[in-house]
Amino acid sequence: MTPSILIAAALVGMGPGEPGGLSGADAGEVPESITLTGVIRDFKVTHPDFEAYPGSGVKNMVLEDLGPDDKPMLNVDRCASLGWGSRSQVTSEESFNQWFRDVPGENTSIPHSIELSLEKRNSGDVYVFAMERPEYFFPIDEAGYGLSMSGLRWAAPGTHNFHFTYELETRFTYTDPDERDADFVFRFTGDDDVWVYINGKLAVDLGGVHSQQSDSINLDEEAERLGIEPGQDYQLKLFFAERHTSESNFRIETNFALKPAKLPVISSLAD
Ligand SMILES: [Ca+2]
Ligand SMILES: [Ca+2]
Numbered sequence: 001m002t003p004s005i006l007i008a009a010a011l012v013g014m015g016p017g018e019p020g021g022l023s024g025a026d027a028g029e030v031p032e033s034i035t036l037t038g039v040i041r042d043f044k045v046t047h048p049d050f051e052a053y054p055g056s057g058v059k060n061m062v063l064e065d066l067g068p069d070d071k072p073m074l075n076v077d078r079c080a081s082l083g084w085g086s087r088s089q090v091t092s093e094e095s096f097n098q099w100f101r102d103v104p105g106e107n108t109s110i111p112h113s114i115e116l117s118l119e120k121r122n123s124g125d126v127y128v129f130a131m132e133r134p135e136y137f138f139p140i141d142e143a144g145y146g147l148s149m150s151g152l153r154w155a156a157p158g159t160h161n162f163h164f165t166y167e168l169e170t171r172f173t174y175t176d177p178d179e180r181d182a183d184f185v186f187r188f189t190g191d192d193d194v195w196v197y198i199n200g201k202l203a204v205d206l207g208g209v210h211s212q213q214s215d216s217i218n219l220d221e222e223a224e225r226l227g228i229e230p231g232q233d234y235q236l237k238l239f240f241a242e243r244h245t246s247e248s249n250f251r252i253e254t255n256f257a258l259k260p261a262k263l264p265v266i267s268s269l270a271d
Pocket of ligand 1: 042043044045144145148161162163164
């Protein structure tokens with residue numbers, strides 16, 4: 001990972017001095033909220049990668065490039081060198097490849113939308129979606145396989161439907177940095193695994209099972225690596241996995257507007 005990707009452990013928000021704000025846009029054109037639609041894939045506790053490996057995260061667990069089908073590709077060499085299982089926090093390439101794909105018998109797909117709200121801040125306005133302690137991000141307690149009842153390490157049976165992934169796809173316009181006074185910054189804070197890809201390049205890397213962590217990307221500083229040019233629209237994809245009891249935290253902060261995109265392809269709504 002390039003050093004200019006900022007790691008900001010435990011710190012939430014864009015403090016004074018950091019870039020922020022939706023400047024450059026006419027105030028009348030800035031929506032108060034943005035709704036993004038994605039796909040949750042619900043897993044059972046019996047899947048080998050879920051409720052299996054407590055840890056503190058694994059960097060570079062996935063390759064820098066998004067795969068040809070717009071899914072993360074496991075960094076097999078890194079996982080093998082770390083050691084499959086508790087060290088790499090993934091059982092095999094085969095098991096990982098089920099996380100964000102519909103696999104009858106292994107998971108079940110549920111469309112799910114989130115709404116980002118515009119927050120006015122002195123440091124610059126930011127779109128925020130946050131489901132965190134004590135509310136937590138458990139959106140399918142009454143859907144999919146329902147409440148998790150057995151095999152939980154740190155939670156009582158029937159408290160939540162743990163063990164699921166979330167795939168979100170959106171687009172944005174990369175405007176000219178010279179025509180705005182704040183850098184474009186996207187930040188995620190939460191647990192467990194999160195990977196964000198911009199224009200198919202890894203931009204936020206919070207792989208592995210872990211308690212709350214933050215990572216952010218400054219698109220202007222990383223524009224060359226991301227291959228983005230002013231005036232063009234680009235894809236942003238976010239992949240999240242709730243893999244371990246008992247918490248599920250999910251916070252997005254972005255000071256550039258995201259656009260709803262098509263629902264990621266799912267093969268069925270239930271198996
Ligand atoms: Ca589940
Ligand atoms: Ca968790």
